[in-house]
C-alpha cells in the first residue's frame with residue numbers, strides 16, 4: 680500500500696487508502712533476542728517501522744532508510760501480532776526512525792496497557808510523549824555521514840541533510856529527562872571517542888537527569904560477523920579506557936546478517 684516513507688521529522692505518515700486510520704508502515708515484525716544494550720539476551724518482539732530522517736552510510740536496515748519498503752498495518756493488527764508470540768513480555772520498536780511517526784505513540788501506549796516492557800530504538804533527533812520504558816538512543820556521530828566515498832546508493836546526496844539533522848541537543852535532553860535511557864554509540868574508529876565524550880558532556884549540562892557512565896554504551900560497527908570480529912577488540916579496549924559499557928551485537932554473533940533476527 681503506498682505510504683510516504685520519506686517523511687520529514689514530525690510529519691505523519693498516512694495510509695492513503697484510509698487517511699483516518701491509525702497505523703504504521705511496518706518493514707518487519709519478528710521474535711528474537713534483544714541483541715544490543717543493557718537488555719541484551721532478553722526474548723523480545725521487534726516491530727520495525729519504515730522511513731528515516733537520516734541516512735547513515737552503515738545502516739544495517741537499508742530497506743527502512745535508503746530504499747524503504749513496508750506494509751501498512753493498523754495499530755490493533757500490530758498489537759495482535761505481537762501478542763501472538765506468547766513467551767515474550769518485552770517489545771522493541773525500531774526502524775528506520777520510529778519517532779518520525781506520530782502513531783508510534785499510540786502503539787507504545789497500547790503495548791504498555793497490555794503489560795509489555797517497551798524499548799524504543801531511536802537516533803535521538805525527535806522527542807515524543809509516550810509510555811516508553813527504555814529510550815535506547817543511538818546519536819549519530821560525524822563518522823556516520825554518507826560522504827560520496829561512503830554512500831551506499833548515490834554520490835553523497837544525503838550528506839548535508841544527514842549532517843544538519845543528526846544531533847538535536849534539545850530532543851536528546853528531553854528524551855533523557857523523560858525516560859530511562861541508554862546512550863548507545865556506534866564506534867567505527869577510535870577517533871569517535873572525542874565526539875562521544877563531548878556530546879555526553881553537553882547532554883549532561885543540558886539536563887538535570889543523571890547519566891552514569893554505565894548507561895553510555897560503545898557498540899562496534901558491523902553488519903556481519905566478520906566485520907564485528909574485526910572491530911570489537913578495539914571498541915572493548917576503548918570502553919575500558921573511558922569507563923563506558925561495551926555492548927555486543929549478539930544477534931550478529933548468533934545469526935550473522937540473516938533477515939528477521
Ligand SMILES: C[S@@+](CC[C@H](N)C(=O)[O-])C[C@H]1O[C@@H](n2cnc3c(N)ncnc32)[C@H](O)[C@@H]1O
Pocket residue numbers: 731737738739740773774775776777800801802803815816817863865898899900901902
Ligand atoms: C537500524 S537502527 C534503527 C533505530 C534508529 N534509527 C537508530 O539509528 O537508533 C537500530 C540500531 O542499529 C544500529 N546500527 C545500524 N547500523 C549499524 C552498523 N552497521 N553497525 C552497528 N550498529 C548499527 C543503530 O545505531 C541503532 O542503534
Ligand SMILES: Nc1nc2[nH]cc(C(=O)O)c2c(=O)[nH]1
Pocket residue numbers: 711712713714715725740771773774800930940
Ligand atoms: N536481535 C536484534 N536485536 C536488536 N536490537 C536492536 C535492533 C535494531 O535493529 O534496532 C535489533 C535487531 O535488529 N535485532
Ligand code: SF4
Pocket residue numbers: 731732733734735737738739740743744774775776802819
Ligand atoms: S538513523 Fe538508524 S535507521 Fe536511520 S539510517 Fe541511521 S542507523 Fe539506519
Ligand SMILES: [Mg+2]
Pocket residue numbers: 739740
Ligand atoms: Mg538491527
